[in-house]
Amino acid sequence: xxxxxxxxxxxxxxxxxxxxxxxxxxxxxxxxxxxxxxxxxxxxxxxxxxxxxxxxxxxxxxxxxxxxxxxxxxxxxxxxxxxxxxxxxxxxxxxxxxxxxxxxxxxxxxxxxxxxxxxxxxxxxxxxxxxxxxxxxxxxxxxxxxxxxxxxxxxxxxxxxxxxxxxxxxxxxxxxxxxxxxxxxxxxxxxxxxxxxxxxxxxxxxxxxxxxxxxxxxxxxxxxxxxxxxxxxxxxxxxxxxxxxxxxxxxxxxxxxxxxxxxxxxxxxxxxxxxxxxxxxxxxxxxxxxxx
Ligand code: AMP
Ligand code: FE
Ligand code: FE
Ligand code: ZN
Numbered sequence: 001x002x003x004x005x006x007x008x009x010x011x012x013x014x015x016x017x018x019x020x021x022x023x024x025x026x027x028x029x030x031x032x033x034x035x036x037x038x039x040x041x042x043x044x045x046x047x048x049x050x051x052x053x054x055x056x057x058x059x060x061x062x063x064x065x066x067x068x069x070x071x072x073x074x075x076x077x078x079x080x081x082x083x084x085x086x087x088x089x090x091x092x093x094x095x096x097x098x099x100x101x102x103x104x105x106x107x108x109x110x111x112x113x114x115x116x117x118x119x120x121x122x123x124x125x126x127x128x129x130x131x132x133x134x135x136x137x138x139x140x141x142x143x144x145x146x147x148x149x150x151x152x153x154x155x156x157x158x159x160x161x162x163x164x165x166x167x168x169x170x171x172x173x174x175x176x177x178x179x180x181x182x183x184x185x186x187x188x189x190x191x192x193x194x195x196x197x198x199x200x201x202x203x204x205x206x207x208x209x210x211x212x213x214x215x216x217x218x219x220x221x222x223x224x225x226x227x228x229x230x231x232x233x234x235x236x237x238x239x240x241x242x243x244x245x246x247x248x249x250x251x252x253x254x255x256x257x258x259x260x261x262x263x264x265x266x267x268x269x270x271x272x273x274x275x276x277x278x279x280x281x282x283x284x285x286x287x288x289x290x291x292x
Pocket of ligand 3: 200
């Protein structure tokens with residue numbers, strides 16, 4: 001069994017890269033991909049741990065993209081989440097994608113300071129240090145999920161989702177935008193590094209199926225190589241249409257649990273919420289599509 005979509009404490013997961021590999025070993029997995037948000041730095045530790053445990057660890061990433069591109073194409077604007085693009089088999093040496101990730105991390109850090117200021121203006125005495133602690137200590141990459149956890153702890157909101165609905169979601173009181181790539185830009189960046197771009201959890205785009213079809217066409221034109229059709233968040237039967245869509249466009253149909261450890265305890269590894277596991281052969285398909 002394999003799991004091609006997992007997160008560590010480097011972004012918003014609950015396990016360090018080594019802990020993640022231990023859990024993959026305990027779950028009997030032969031391979032995992034570490035796909036932290038906008039950051040591949042956990043992969044080095046995970047790959048070393050994987051070598052000891054006899055588990056292949058694929059260097060990956062999950063980049064958030066600006067779906068205003070969808071609006072530009074004439075689709076109705078709405079409160080859509082950002083689009084997520086997974087990248088697999090990133091080189092471990094300096095490459096165009098790694099420079100772009102460093103830049104995203106810089107912009108994210110600035111945004112995070114502004115979110116703290118905004119929350120303080122709103123009367124919530126959150127400190128940057130507290131949020132950093134929530135994310136795993138100094139230097140850790142902070143994401144909105146860490147802010148959500150801190151808001152819950154302060155009693156400012158009853159739960160994680162309310163933290164997003166009232167403060168952190170797009171359009172909410174403490175929402176601050178940050179640098180986001182357009183889907184085609186992120187796709188091209190991954191290709192330029194020899195990595196394999198895959199559209200994550202397509203059902204979260206909340207598009208009508210014909211709209212999704214056209215949107216995927218635009219990504220394929222930019223060089224998209226795969227689409228998730230085995231994501232743990234949706235029952236298996238409901239994902240067959242996404243798999244069919246992928247097959248019809250000669251895309252690799254990939255997937256994983258989107259494991260986040262204790263940060264999202266409902267998503268177990270490898271099957272996620274609905275026990276949907278990606279077939280083993282997908283790993284070789286991704287490897288064959290990579291230029292590294
Ligand atoms: P960031 O990358 O720091 O902007 O945070 C993005 C993460 O926040 C996503 O990967 C989700 O886990 C979470 N998120 C974003 N929007 C929402 C929302 N409306 N409700 C719940 N979680 C969200
Ligand atoms: Fe996440
Ligand atoms: Fe995602
Ligand atoms: Zn993810």
